Amino acid sequence: MELSERKLKILQAIIYDFVKTAEPVGSRTLSKNYDLGISPATIRNEMSDLEDMGYLSHPHTSSGRIPSEKAYRLYVDQMMDKRELTDMQKNAITARLHSNVTEIENLVERAAQILSEMTNLTAFAMTPRRDEDVLSYVNLLPVDEKTVVLMIVSQSGKVSNTALRLRKPVTQETLNFLSKHMTYNYKGKTISEALTLDIIETVKEDAESMAMYEETVVPSFVKTLEDMLNVNLYMDGYTNIFSLPEYNDMDKARTFIEMINRKEEFTQKLIGRDDGVIVTIGNENQDESMSDYSLVTATYHVNGKQVGKIGVIGPTRMKYSEVTSVMEFLTDNISQAFKLTEGDDDE
Amino acid sequence: MELSERKLKILQAIIYDFVKTAEPVGSRTLSKNYDLGISPATIRNEMSDLEDMGYLSHPHTSSGRIPSEKAYRLYVDQMMDKRELTDMQKNAITARLHSNVTEIENLVERAAQILSEMTNLTAFAMTPRRDEDVLSYVNLLPVDEKTVVLMIVSQSGKVSNTALRLRKPVTQETLNFLSKHMTYNYKGKTISEALTLDIIETVKEDAESMAMYEETVVPSFVKTLEDMLNVNLYMDGYTNIFSLPEYNDMDKARTFIEMINRKEEFTQKLIGRDDGVIVTIGNENQDESMSDYSLVTATYHVNGKQVGKIGVIGPTRMKYSEVTSVMEFLTDNISQAFKLTEGDDDE
DNA sequence: AGTTAGCACTCGAGGTTGCTGAGTGCTAAC
DNA sequence: GTTAGCACTCAGCAACCTCGAGTGCTAACT
Numbered sequence: 001m002e003l004s005e006r007k008l009k010i011l012q013a014i015i016y017d018f019v020k021t022a023e024p025v026g027s028r029t030l031s032k033n034y035d036l037g038i039s040p041a042t043i044r045n046e047m048s049d050l051e052d053m054g055y056l057s058h059p060h061t062s063s064g065r066i067p068s069e070k071a072y073r074l075y076v077d078q079m080m081d082k083r084e085l086t087d088m089q090k091n092a093i094t095a096r097l098h099s100n101v102t103e104i105e106n107l108v109e110r111a112a113q114i115l116s117e118m119t120n121l122t123a124f125a126m127t128p129r130r131d132e133d134v135l136s137y138v139n140l141l142p143v144d145e146k147t148v149v150l151m152i153v154s155q156s157g158k159v160s161n162t163a164l165r166l167r168k169p170v171t172q173e174t175l176n177f178l179s180k181h182m183t184y185n186y187k188g189k190t191i192s193e194a195l196t197l198d199i200i201e202t203v204k205e206d207a208e209s210m211a212m213y214e215e216t217v218v219p220s221f222v223k224t225l226e227d228m229l230n231v232n233l234y235m236d237g238y239t240n241i242f243s244l245p246e247y248n249d250m251d252k253a254r255t256f257i258e259m260i261n262r263k264e265e266f267t268q269k270l271i272g273r274d275d276g277v278i279v280t281i282g283n284e285n286q287d288e289s290m291s292d293y294s295l296v297t298a299t300y301h302v303n304g305k306q307v308g309k310i311g312v313i314g315p316t317r318m319k320y321s322e323v324t325s326v327m328e329f330l331t332d333n334i335s336q337a338f339k340l341t342e343g344d345d346d347e
Numbered sequence: 348m349e350l351s352e353r354k355l356k357i358l359q360a361i362i363y364d365f366v367k368t369a370e371p372v373g374s375r376t377l378s379k380n381y382d383l384g385i386s387p388a389t390i391r392n393e394m395s396d397l398e399d400m401g402y403l404s405h406p407h408t409s410s411g412r413i414p415s416e417k418a419y420r421l422y423v424d425q426m427m428d429k430r431e432l433t434d435m436q437k438n439a440i441t442a443r444l445h446s447n448v449t450e451i452e453n454l455v456e457r458a459a460q461i462l463s464e465m466t467n468l469t470a471f472a473m474t475p476r477r478d479e480d481v482l483s484y485v486n487l488l489p490v491d492e493k494t495v496v497l498m499i500v501s502q503s504g505k506v507s508n509t510a511l512r513l514r515k516p517v518t519q520e521t522l523n524f525l526s527k528h529m530t531y532n533y534k535g536k537t538i539s540e541a542l543t544l545d546i547i548e549t550v551k552e553d554a555e556s557m558a559m560y561e562e563t564v565v566p567s568f569v570k571t572l573e574d575m576l577n578v579n580l581y582m583d584g585y586t587n588i589f590s591l592p593e594y595n596d597m598d599k600a601r602t603f604i605e606m607i608n609r610k611e612e613f614t615q616k617l618i619g620r621d622d623g624v625i626v627t628i629g630n631e632n633q634d635e636s637m638s639d640y641s642l643v644t645a646t647y648h649v650n651g652k653q654v655g656k657i658g659v660i661g662p663t664r665m666k667y668s669e670v671t672s673v674m675e676f677l678t679d680n681i682s683q684a685f686k687l688t689e690g691d692d693d694e
Numbered sequence: 695a696g697t698t699a700g701c702a703c704t705c706g707a708g709g710t711t712g713c714t715g716a717g718t719g720c721t722a723a724c
Numbered sequence: 725g726t727t728a729g730c731a732c733t734c735a736g737c738a739a740c741c742t743c744g745a746g747t748g749c750t751a752a753c754t
């Protein structure tokens with residue numbers, strides 16, 4: 001069977017109505033509230049077809065229809081009109097995003113806030129990943145006789161460090177020697193590259209006979225590098241989901257809160273997603289635990305390389321059109337901001 | 348009226364039963380399940396007295412009694428028996444607290460986990476405050492021509508830093524000069540002291556004629572110091588409250604989740620509390636939004652000076668005796684661990 | 695042939711009713 | 725002072741009813 005123009009129109013109306021009301025949509029209401037020009041009976045026939053084709057389903061015999069995931073997919077891919085935000089909305093977003101924001105972290109946090117408020121969903125924003133950030137500097141600094149600080153600085157200005165306690169006192173010369181050699185070995189490498197190198201071997205060489213430092217310096221070096229890769233995940237609107245009728249049940253709400261609070265896990269899920277604005281609906285999500293939700297993510301860029309993500313999570317019944325528009329505008333805006341932030345020494 | 352021995356016994360039984368069941372307790376059940384040696388009628392008379400005295404209340408005419416906040420307070424102050432944990436419990440806690448834990452942050456996070464699991468409540472743990480930590484070191488390090496890193500190291504090994512972008516290139520000599528002077532001025536001072544000093548004046552002097560660095564170095568210095576004071580708040584068992592009958596209502600659950608997610612606010616509340624094991628019940632909490640909950644906090648110590656807090660939040664109907672016992676043991680254990688961690692270079 | 699009106703049927707939501715069980719307070723007897 | 729007895733209260737639950745919004749099917753209409 002083909003999807004006639006009329007079937008598409010009906011489907012669109014059903015999706016629109018269901019997204020708005022969360023109630024199964026019947027033929028009567030449809031013909032009353034939408035200007036389709038056909039009678040309820042005809043609509044019923046068409047709906048029956050649409051159900052056979054997998055676009056609609058029936059909670060129980062005598063209730064209206066609800067859109068299936070397949071219907072949402074069709075909607076997102078083909079039917080959805082990308083609505084431009086109004087200038088007022090745009091200005092409001094830009095203003096809020098930048099007011100009183102001095103640091104990257106703040107900006108990202110703010111993005112999550114704005115996103116959650118504008119969509120009434122649970123929103124999140126990830127700080128950029130630094131895989132591709134380039135090391136510029138490794139340094140060992142004395143604190144006291146037996147304490148040194150290992151410090152790694154990247155080109156983008158990220159600094160990460162670890163304090164080490166040593167068994168024996170160490171001289172300034174030794175530290176200088178180690179610092180220079182480590183810098184020589186790692187400068188210009190990306191963090192990811194540095195981690196794949198055989199660090200133990202390299203450091204061993206650097207340290208030459210100073211085997212006693214291996215056990216302290218090497219693990220700390222790895223740990224410090226890994227620390228530079230850590231991303232922060234900001235979330236906002238945790239409880240927005242509580243106002244939605246589909247989560248009016250304690251168990252569901254609980255499961256949701258528990259899921260989004262396993263932040264490392266959640267971050268991994270996000271990192272695995274493709275770039276650009278990506279919508280995954282219900283069972284399209286790899287993860288079983290997410291099969292009741294839709295996830296929309298988008299990427300922003302820092303210097304064209306480091307990539308961060310923002311997104312929302314909510315019921316499959318969500319205003320995809322609005323959500324994707326807001327997110328697109330927001331990521332453009334953040335990327336823009338990061339160009340300024342990171343490049344303000346170029347002027 | 349006086350609280351006779353018998354009234355106390357009855358009150359205790361009511362508290363015990365209500366904490367267990369969350370149901371108002373009637374005279375019949377009381378005489379059936381507790382070995383009080385008196386008839387329901389007598390119990391009724393006594394309960395009536397206890398109600399007059401403010402220890403009990405009546406949801407409606409024909410229901411049983413529930414303990415008032417005053418009753419819980421009496422219980423916590425005078426009636427509660429401090430129960431020692433069993434050796435098995437103790438060992439389990441100690442093992443979990445230390446297994447695979449390499450860092451302070453991890454240990455604190457773990458403490459929140461254990462606490463929430465053992466009490467079935469929402470638990471939190473704060474990393475220690477570093478007000479009293481002593482500065483040992485201020486350093487400015489070149490990254491590239493116009494970028495330097497400001498680094499502050501404390502005696503306890505905490506390192507905090509900020510990357511600065513400068514308008515003009517700076518020489519190594521200038522940086523050395525500034526580093527030395529700042530270290531000279533701040534070494535040995537606690538972070539709080541350092542913040543109360545007139546930093547601008549001091550740095551000005553250090554920098555002498557180099558006024559151009561003032562605008563960059565000074566704010567960053569303050570920011571970096573403040574950064575060292577930041578505490579982290581770990582939470583666990585967010586949703587434990589969902590299983591309790593008193594929060595079987597969406598609105599209440601939502602309010603709760605929202606409250607504990609305002610982390611900065613919540614951290615401030617915690618910091619304001621006295622040392623030791625502190626119980627505040629319902630309206631005893633300053634904060635209006637907490638008047639439905641009881642908050643139990645306890646302090647652990649690092650080197651006898653830096654202080655961190657752990658705690659739980661839950662309904663006023665909670666097993667105070669169990670909770671305080673677990674928390675006492677846990678804080679002792681953490682303090683112990685921090686002695687080892689911070690002092691492991693002394694051996 | 696496609697569209698529509700009509701009809702019998704289904705089902706969830708919401709309101710009413712009545713019963714039960716656990717409670718209370720009071721009074722009078724022990 | 726303690727207790728048994730009694731009349732009364734009230735939340736919770738199940739049974740029942742009605743109502744409204746649906747559906748699918750058939751037969752008539754254009």
